[in-house]
Amino acid sequence: MIEVRSLTKRFGPVTAVDNLSFQAQEGRVTGFLGPNGSGKTTTLRAALGLIRPTAGDVVFDGQHYGEIKRPASVIGAALEASSFHPGRTALDHLRAIAPEAGLPDSRCLEVLDIVGLASQADRRVGGYSMGMRGRLGVAAALLGDPSVLLLDEPTNGLDPEGITWMRQLLRALAAQGRTILISSHLLREVEATVDDVVIITRGRLVHASPLEELERLEQPATFVAAADPVALAALVKAQRWEAQANPDGSYLVQGTEAGGIGHAAFLAGLELTQLATQRAGLEQVFFRLTEGDGLK
Amino acid sequence: MRAAIKSEFRKLFSTRMWWILMLCAAAYLMFMSLMMAFSLEFSIQQVSPEDLATAPSMIQGDRLALLVYSMAGSMAYVFPLLIGALSVTQEYRHKTITPTFLAEPRRVVVLGAKLISSLPMGLVYGLVCLAATVLPAAIVFTVMGGSNALDKADTWEFFARALLDFSLWAPVGVGVGALLRSQVAAIVVVLAETQFAEPILRMVPSLTNWDWKWIEFLPGSAGDAIQGVSFYSLMGLGDSSAASTLPWGWSALVLGGWAVLFCALAYPLSWKRDIS
Numbered sequence: 140m141i142e143v144r145s146l147t148k149r150f151g152p153v154t155a156v157d158n159l160s161f162q163a164q165e166g167r168v169t170g171f172l173g174p175n176g177s178g179k180t181t182t183l184r185a186a187l188g189l190i191r192p193t194a195g196d197v198v199f200d201g202q203h204y205g206e207i208k209r210p211a212s213v214i215g216a217a218l219e220a221s222s223f224h225p226g227r228t229a230l231d232h233l234r235a236i237a238p239e240a241g242l243p244d245s246r247c248l249e250v251l252d253i254v255g256l257a258s259q260a261d262r263r264v265g266g267y268s269m270g271m272r273g274r275l276g277v278a279a280a281l282l283g284d285p286s287v288l289l290l291d292e293p294t295n296g297l298d299p300e301g302i303t304w305m306r307q308l309l310r311a312l313a314a315q316g317r318t319i320l321i322s323s324h325l326l327r328e329v330e331a332t333v334d335d336v337v338i339i340t341r342g343r344l345v346h347a348s349p350l351e352e353l354e355r356l357e358q359p360a361t362f363v364a365a366a367d368p369v370a371l372a373a374l375v376k377a378q379r380w381e382a383q384a385n386p387d388g389s390y391l392v393q394g395t396e397a398g399g400i401g402h403a404a405f406l407a408g409l410e411l412t413q414l415a416t417q418r419a420g421l422e423q424v425f426f427r428l429t430e431g432d433g434l435k
Numbered sequence: 436m437r438a439a440i441k442s443e444f445r446k447l448f449s450t451r452m453w454w455i456l457m458l459c460a461a462a463y464l465m466f467m468s469l470m471m472a473f474s475l476e477f478s479i480q481q482v483s484p485e486d487l488a489t490a491p492s493m494i495q496g497d498r499l500a501l502l503v504y505s506m507a508g509s510m511a512y513v514f515p516l517l518i519g520a521l522s523v524t525q526e527y528r529h530k531t532i533t534p535t536f537l538a539e540p541r542r543v544v545v546l547g548a549k550l551i552s553s554l555p556m557g558l559v560y561g562l563v564c565l566a567a568t569v570l571p572a573a574i575v576f577t578v579m580g581g582s583n584a585l586d587k588a589d590t591w592e593f594f595a596r597a598l599l600d601f602s603l604w605a606p607v608g609v610g611v612g613a614l615l616r617s618q619v620a621a622i623v624v625v626l627a628e629t630q631f632a633e634p635i636l637r638m639v640p641s642l643t644n645w646d647w648k649w650i651e652f653l654p655g656s657a658g659d660a661i662q663g664v665s666f667y668s669l670m671g672l673g674d675s676s677a678a679s680t681l682p683w684g685w686s687a688l689v690l691g692g693w694a695v696l697f698c699a700l701a702y703p704l705s706w707k708r709d710i711s
Contacts, residue, residue, distance in 0.1 A: 235446045
């Protein structure tokens, strides 16, 4: 289990992370979400001992990263897609890490095979695409067969096929009982991968729950169109629906279900040409949570 | 620590930088050594024995060969210094310092491993640079009928000291790199110090009558004093190596001390800083 405990990090006058607390559980994929610059990377770097927190800390099963012996064999991390020497081959990049994790060279080839880079092992990373660099980062994280994985924006630079591959890999790793924390600024890209969501904005927690609970915050809207747009406008006004008018005279109504609208139209003798419930999508919920300050 | 040193070796030898830099040093030294061996031997042969007897002792007999051989250390010490500095600054430049500190969060161990692994790298540079200087010059001296001094024990002692000199420059570079972190800054500082600031400072006592003893403690002076012979003494550029009052063993400690000093400064000032 990863525990972030009252973590605060200030860079001069800027508070990047502000008293942040959350947990990531074993056997689950936790999505760590927030807009760009909301403090996700700072939190991950503080967890890994790369930056010193102003206050609070992050522990892995009760231990700080720096206290873990051979940390690469317990915690795997991929932070940015560009932390490679362009003149070094993928295999040599991994071979430089392997001794500290107490691993033989054969394991380096093994993880390259897992991420589908085995045939590119002896190519210099300078010639790699963004997607291949992302895969190499994941290979480095997997090197020590760790029980905890921290991946910063793992879907960045991946094509749709790569995103699907990443989802299957992470689901399989979580099913083996590993703790996985992945950050993203796009809920859509990790929606199908994560079990739990932690949403932050401006370094503060705004929401933490299983994904299903987030879905309940979704507010459906109803699309309605009538044969007589003028009469529909009158009805919307009379019923005081919270509605957005479209140029063609149709409306998108918030907060009233399709049944209620149909009933009111029937009573008013109005002929409806369209009546449909529209799901706003989780992305809308995510935007709502991260735009409004302090919304919970 | 052993694992960290193994990691550092793998990093050093898995990019092309180490041998490209070494090739530059070797080509430069081969050219300079051929030129100097030929022109010095040629000039001496034009001079009558009586006139030669009044010339400085450093160019007489076997001393001449030694003087030319010393070009390796006097001119190419900047190369092990650079490879040491670059072994650190490359990590910041390409952000590989992140995986390095993830694999070994005890940063003092990483710095120690970089210092230790740089010593053999400096030695390899020393072997190649010496060979690139000695072989062409020895051939020129032999062909022109002069002395190549390779049969003298003094010459071989000089080789051993020159190798020690090269080995110690690489850790000094590690210290400079750790302190500055920026690749451009490290290269600029190394070149400005070794090619400009220190040569000028070392010239001052020979041009004036100021008795600047502290100059012996500058890294370049200490390096030349380890060798015991410096090519610069021929050019009148601060005869500190010949006149050095420090025994070569102490000079080795002084040069090693610079590496330790830079690292000791770097650790709290830059090495412990956030990696973001």
